[in-house]
Amino acid sequence: xxxxxxxxxxxTYPLNDVRWKCDCGGALDIEFAPLFxxxxxxSRKPTMWRYREALPLDSDANxxxxxEGFTPLVEMDFDGRTVLIKxxxxxxxxxxxxxxxALLISKVKELGVQxxxxxxxxxxxxxxxxxCARAGVACEIFVPEDTAAAKLAQITAYGxxxxxxxxxxxxxxxxxxxxAAGRYYASHSWNPFFFHGxxxxxxxxxxxxxxxxxxxxxxxxxxxxxxxxxxIGFRELLGAxxxxxxxxxxxxxxxxxxxxxxxxxxGADAVPHIEKKPTIAEGIAIAEPARGxxxxxxxxxxxxxxxxxxxxxxxxxxxxxCGKGFYIEPTSAATIAGVKKHVAGSNDGDTVLSVFTGHGLxxxxxxxxxxx
Ligand SMILES: *Cc1c(COP(=O)(O)O)cnc(C)c1O
Ligand SMILES: [Zn+2]
Numbered sequence: 001x002x003x004x005x006x007x008x009x010x011x012t013y014p015l016n017d018v019r020w021k022c023d024c025g026g027a028l029d030i031e032f033a034p035l036f037x038x039x040x041x042x043s044r045k046p047t048m049w050r051y052r053e054a055l056p057l058d059s060d061a062n063x064x065x066x067x068e069g070f071t072p073l074v075e076m077d078f079d080g081r082t083v084l085i086k087x088x089x090x091x092x093x094x095x096x097x098x099x100x101x102a103l104l105i106s107k108v109k110e111l112g113v114q115x116x117x118x119x120x121x122x123x124x125x126x127x128x129x130x131x132c133a134r135a136g137v138a139c140e141i142f143v144p145e146d147t148a149a150a151k152l153a154q155i156t157a158y159g160x161x162x163x164x165x166x167x168x169x170x171x172x173x174x175x176x177x178x179x180a181a182g183r184y185y186a187s188h189s190w191n192p193f194f195f196h197g198x199x200x201x202x203x204x205x206x207x208x209x210x211x212x213x214x215x216x217x218x219x220x221x222x223x224x225x226x227x228x229x230x231x232i233g234f235r236e237l238l239g240a241x242x243x244x245x246x247x248x249x250x251x252x253x254x255x256x257x258x259x260x261x262x263x264x265x266x267g268a269d270a271v272p273h274i275e276k277k278p279t280i281a282e283g284i285a286i287a288e289p290a291r292g293x294x295x296x297x298x299x300x301x302x303x304x305x306x307x308x309x310x311x312x313x314x315x316x317x318x319x320x321x322c323g324k325g326f327y328i329e330p331t332s333a334a335t336i337a338g339v340k341k342h343v344a345g346s347n348d349g350d351t352v353l354s355v356f357t358g359h360g361l362x363x364x365x366x367x368x369x370x371x372x
Contacts (some may be wrong), residue, residue, distance in 0.1 A: 002056060004028045004192065007294060015056065015319055018111050020185045020192075027291050030192045032056045038211065046070035048099060050201040054236065056196050060099050062110040064135040066092040068102050069200060073208050073353075076324065081343045084214070086205060089328055093154070094359035095200065097127035100188055101227060103197030104130035106187060110143040113136060116186035119176030121169055121283050122151035123358055124188040124225075125343055131162035132186075139186070139220040142176040144169050150362050161356045168276075170288055188289040189223040195232055202233025205353060206243055213243040215350025218342055220335045220357055221251035221306070222284035224295035231298035247353075251295065252338030254314070255286040261306035263296050271296075280311050280370065282329030283358065309337035315370055322371065327360035330370065 004013040008026025013019060015030065022028055034054030044050040049067025057063065071087045088096035099106045103195065108116060118128040119142035132139040139238065140161045143152065147164075156162050163179075165172040176185070188194045206213055213234060230249055237243045253261045256277035263271050271292035279285050299306060309317075317340060318333035328336075339354045360367055 002030065002032045005031050007291070008256070016058075016111060018113060018184060020180075020190050021350040027190055027294070028192045030056055030196055034240065036237070036242050040243070041207070045065060048102065048197070048204070048349045051200060051203045052309070054203065054243070055200075056193065057112060058104050062106050063259045064109055064131050065102060065128065066094055066098070066134060068098045069206055075204070078340050078343050081352070082157055082349065083339055083343060084107035085324075086201065086353065086355045087179075087330060088201070088354040093123070093126045093130045093363050095123040096125065096226060096355065096357050097188060098130070099125045099200050099229070099324035100124075100194035100197035101131045104128070104186055104188075104191055104193040105135050105137065105336055107193045108137055109135045109186065111184075113184045116140070117142065117176055117179045118186045118188070119172050121190070121285070122147050123283060123362070125160070126151055126154045126158070126362075128157035128186050129155045130189070133158040133162065134154070140177065140179065142172050144172045148363050148366060150364060154362070167362065169285060173288070178340060183370040188225050191193060194225060195229050198229025199236065200229075201226060201231050202237060206234075206313065209351070210245050211242055213237070213245055213347065214247050214353040215305070216248045216342070218250040218252060218307075218335065218339050218352065218354040220284045220331070220338075221253050221295060222286035223289045224251065224260070224291060224298075226355070226357065227251050227295055228298060231302070238341075245301050249299050250304045250338070250342055251301040251306045252335050253306060253308050254279040254281045254284055254334055255310040256310045257287055257346030258306070259287060260289065260292055260296050261308050263292065264299060264306045269293070279314075279333045280366070281314050283329070294345045299365060307338040307341050308339060309334055313337040313341070319368070319371055322360065324365075326356060327356040328356045329360050330366055331361035331363075332356050332358040
């Protein structure tokens with residue numbers, strides 16, 4: 001039976017409860033038995049909805065889609081080592097967050113919720129606003145005051161109400177949490193349906209590799225929405241006997257804001273308080289990630305690791321990647337800097353896979369400043 005289960009106290013709730021956290025305050029996960037019918041897939045459209053029986057949504061009538069998913073894999077060379085890169089910057093709103101927003105807002109529609117709130121440093125806000133526009137759901141997006149102009153324009157263009165919050169990214173999260181008290185919190189860091197959207201990254205990767213798992217998957221970690229999506233997705237494929245091993249999950253953090261790297265290194269059982277410094281990878285600068293220890297546990301369990309990269313390395317990776325024809329945003333370049341570092345230190349001959357998470361057009365002013 002499908003249900004919501006608390007990651008802290010193990011309390012359970014019906015899957016269709018209109019709630020986004022446990023009464024104890026803990027984050028909820030979804031207990032769910034996905035089905036994979038590989039034969040049927042051949043005749044389906046190349047979108048993330050081809051894995052329909054593995055997505056926790058009751059009725060097809062509630063699917064809110066902009067045609068997202070099944071992004072291309074390309075090969076890139078890093079110091080003689082070939083790495084596969086999934087081009088998730090090519091999603092409808094320009095970042096992989098559409099994976100999570102597509103399923104989450106479909107569920108919002110299914111639950112009959114008419115207003116949602118979300119907070120974001122930009123891209124999650126764009127994704128939630130776009131899918132709400134498609135679904136006809138009202139939405140309020142809380143963003144830090146210094147969010148890139150292009151992202152603010154995109155959020156308002158979709159018709160969302162924008163709330164600019166002075167102070168830090170954490171102040172924005174707190175303001176949204178207060179507003180969420182009386183409304184549905186369509187949060188990419190709290191809401192479990194978001195993660196069952198991002199898990200389609202793992203499904204697509206395995207299908208594109210002929211239903212094999214890569215050896216290592218390198219993804220960015222702020223809140224860890226893609227990393228936890230990978231953990232869920234690969235585990236579901238493993239559980240269903242579709243693949244025969246879990247990949248190592250490697251999380252990349254900015255050296256200026258790396259609480260989970262620290263927790264991992266120290267073998268800690270709680271996320272430490274850190275002094276956060278500004279970074280050009282502002283999309284992953286999350287000092288208090290809602291599911292921090294879940295992310296650390298997922299990395300530990302997979303036999304992976306955390307890598308940190310400084311701003312000079314991120315800038316070099318941005319220059320290098322754009323110079324090869326791929327226009328990505330600085331936050332997205334942090335992951336590529338992490339890839340360079342990881343492959344320099346390991347050569348086990350296994351398939352290494354990573355991702356472009358966000359399109360350069362979203363951060364044109366910043367790219368001009370860095371590379372112009
Ligand atoms: C959201 C985002 C990330 C990091 O995602 P988290 O869920 O915070 O780990 C990385 N890159 C881009 C472009 C993003 O929009
Ligand atoms: Zn609980």
